[in-house]
Amino acid sequence: MSAPLISVDELTMRFGGLTAVDHLSFDVSEGTIHGLIGPNGAGKTTTFNMISGFYRPTGGRITFAGEPISGLPMHEVARRGLVRTFQHSTLFNELSVIDNVLVGTHMLFPPRLVAAILGRDGASRRAARERAEEALSFFGLHHLADELAGELPHGHQRALGMAIATAARPRAVLLDEPFTGMNGEETRRMMELMRKLKASGVTILIVEHDMQAIMGLCDSITVMSFGRLLAEGTPAEIRRNPKVIEAYLGGTPHAA
Numbered sequence: 001m002s003a004p005l006i007s008v009d010e011l012t013m014r015f016g017g018l019t020a021v022d023h024l025s026f027d028v029s030e031g032t033i034h035g036l037i038g039p040n041g042a043g044k045t046t047t048f049n050m051i052s053g054f055y056r057p058t059g060g061r062i063t064f065a066g067e068p069i070s071g072l073p074m075h076e077v078a079r080r081g082l083v084r085t086f087q088h089s090t091l092f093n094e095l096s097v098i099d100n101v102l103v104g105t106h107m108l109f110p111p112r113l114v115a116a117i118l119g120r121d122g123a124s125r126r127a128a129r130e131r132a133e134e135a136l137s138f139f140g141l142h143h144l145a146d147e148l149a150g151e152l153p154h155g156h157q158r159a160l161g162m163a164i165a166t167a168a169r170p171r172a173v174l175l176d177e178p179f180t181g182m183n184g185e186e187t188r189r190m191m192e193l194m195r196k197l198k199a200s201g202v203t204i205l206i207v208e209h210d211m212q213a214i215m216g217l218c219d220s221i222t223v224m225s226f227g228r229l230l231a232e233g234t235p236a237e238i239r240r241n242p243k244v245i246e247a248y249l250g251g252t253p254h255a256a
């Protein structure tokens with residue numbers, strides 16, 4: 001088993017009197033696809049928000065590649081190679097597909113870093129464009145580079161979200177419900193893209209309600225319930241775990 005790339009230790013988040021995440025610990029091994037699942041309100045998105053630097057944890061530690069990242073702002077986390085996508089599409093509909101990738105890099109990093117990444121001169125801009133084109137090719141979108149993002153079908157828009165997140169060549173991506181609103185064919189294609197991304201060496205942490213996709217895709221799964229760790233294991237182990245079955249069928253509303 002490879003070393004953990006992301007390590008979450010006793011992570012806690014309180015909103016007033018509500019403890020959304022309660023002393024949660026789990027590891028994500030480098031080079032794997034790791035699922036974070038659980039019934040509605042279990043604390044998955046809150047956990048994502050803390051790992052990606054969107055929320056500052058109330059307690060606990062997060063390390064990425066052995067370095068503490070808890071409480072760092074999102075662009076610092078991204079600069080270290082850990083990038084997230086959002087649950088809902090955050091594209092600029094009126095911009096072309098390629099410009100979304102170029103602008104998306106600006107959104108992830110502060111101006112000082114964007115200058116360093118994209119460059120101030122023509123040569124570095126050309127390099128940035130090449131990198132954006134490479135990201136589009138990787139996700140099968142190159143032929144759509146000059147189309148308006150808002151006119152792409154839903155599946156392609158989600159693939160564009162992944163191209164934006166990975167254009168800066170992160171070491172890990174956090175994907176928040178990437179299959180939401182997809183039909184069977186789009187889901188199947190997106191799963192293929194994720195396997196391809198994993199094969200390229202990127203570690204993937206994914207929050208998702210589509211159990212079929214999660215079970216088919218993940219190397220390992222962490223299950224949360226009421227903010228706490230409920231179970232961990234391979235898809236086969238999780239599928240037959242009585243605590244997991246109870247959490248999903250035991251009266252808690254869910255969308256799985």
Ligand SMILES: Nc1ncnc2c1ncn2[C@@H]1O[C@H](COP(=O)(O)OP(=O)(O)OP(=O)(O)O)[C@@H](O)[C@H]1O
Pocket residue numbers: 015018019020038039040041042043044045046047
């Ligand atoms: N900003 C916030 N302020 C107050 N309470 C919040 C906030 N964000 C989340 N919560 C609460 O924390 C708990 C966990 O929510 P969270 O969205 O992390 O769960 P989830 O597992 O992602 O749920 P879902 O599957 O429905 O997206 C819920 O009770 C939710 O209402």
